[in-house]
Amino acid sequence: MVGNIDAVFHTYRWGKKMTKPSVIEVFSELTLHCGSIPVVEVGGMLVRQADGHTWRHAHDREDMAKKSFGVPADFFAFEREQLDNIPKTELILWGKGDSMRVSNIVPTASGRLSYSEYNLVLEDFATQVLEPVAHANELRVEHTSGFQGLVDWLSPQGVRKLEVFSACANRSTGSGHPNDRDRWLDFIIAAHEDRSNLSGRLSRWLIEAEKWPEEIARELESEYELGRELLGKYVVKD
Known part of the structure; x- marks a missing residue:
């Protein structure tokens, strides 16, 4: 079993299982x-x-x-x-x-x-x-x-963090597992640092490009929006 998460991600994402970039129609x-x-x-x-x-x-x-x-x-x-x-x-x-x-x-x-x-x-x-x-x-x-993906909205670091989360997370629990939660929060922080605008796009990408269950994807989008709002207020206050 491979212990390095980057190696697992590389095999899943860019090996034989991955044939084209994950994009959605816009x-x-x-x-x-x-x-x-x-x-x-x-x-x-x-x-x-x-x-x-x-x-x-x-x-x-x-x-x-x-x-x-x-x-x-x-x-x-x-x-x-x-x-x-x-x-x-x-x-x-x-x-x-x-x-x-x-x-x-x-x-x-x-x-x-x-x-x-x-x-x-x-x-x-x-x-x-x-x-x-x-x-x-x-x-x-x-x-x-008419087609866009993560590279159009995020920095390379943000893209990688979201793709790692999507590839490794339990899709029945979203960010419920502690390890998944850590990866999810890392992505939210990266998106905030990028000043990325994923409004109306994140859940669509999860559902349409990554085939996440719709209910879980909507929950993740809500968590994302709340996290971005909290980070925004924290930075302003600081």
């Missing part, structure tokens, strides 16, 4: 950096690019938002007809500084999109509308991945 983000061209001017280019394509400028929705809620001129709304099995959707683009960012995509009727549906619509908007304008004007596009 909402992609799409940003257009406008450089020296005014955001409103770039928005006009996007509107013209959308006309005549599957995407169209939702000027009625845009005008209503500007009149009713006083949103600024760099607010743009677009609509797309049904895409595969995804219903008709509305996409909102906001300007901030010298860039424009897609802030939301929703069905025009009711309900909400899944991660994969949202990302598919976003990719379609990028391909048909945003990227042609960006290429024509030499603007930079930033399009994040």
Whole structure:
């Protein structure tokens, strides 16, 4: 029996049992950096690019938002007809500084999109509308991945501590065993030192990527949030 926990972890995590990184699906983000061209001017280019394509400028929705809620001129709304099995959707683009960012995509009727549906619509908007304008004007596009894992949220030290905990802990008791508790607390401290934001992600990663029981994963997330809050107050007081 191997006594060294690092050796056990290495075999479990990076040996034959581990074939790919543990990731979860997330909402992609799409940003257009406008450089020296005014955001409103770039928005006009996007509107013209959308006309005549599957995407169209939702000027009625845009005008209503500007009149009713006083949103600024760099607010743009677009609509797309049904895409595969995804219903008709509305996409909102906001300007901030010298860039424009897609802030939301929703069905025009009711309900909400899944991660994969949202990302598919976003990719379609990028391909048909945003990227042609960006290429024509030499603007930079930033399009994040629809899949993320621990390396996107934590330092290497934080990643290792959480992966060690997940690989070694009793999944029926979570952090109940003293050894598991020690590893869990080590991870919480590392995440706090990283100033990592795992809100809404930790339990999803445990459940979807690591196949933890949902109830135990939710309990661990609650413990994590409490631990981060306590550490935050302690540091401020100190």
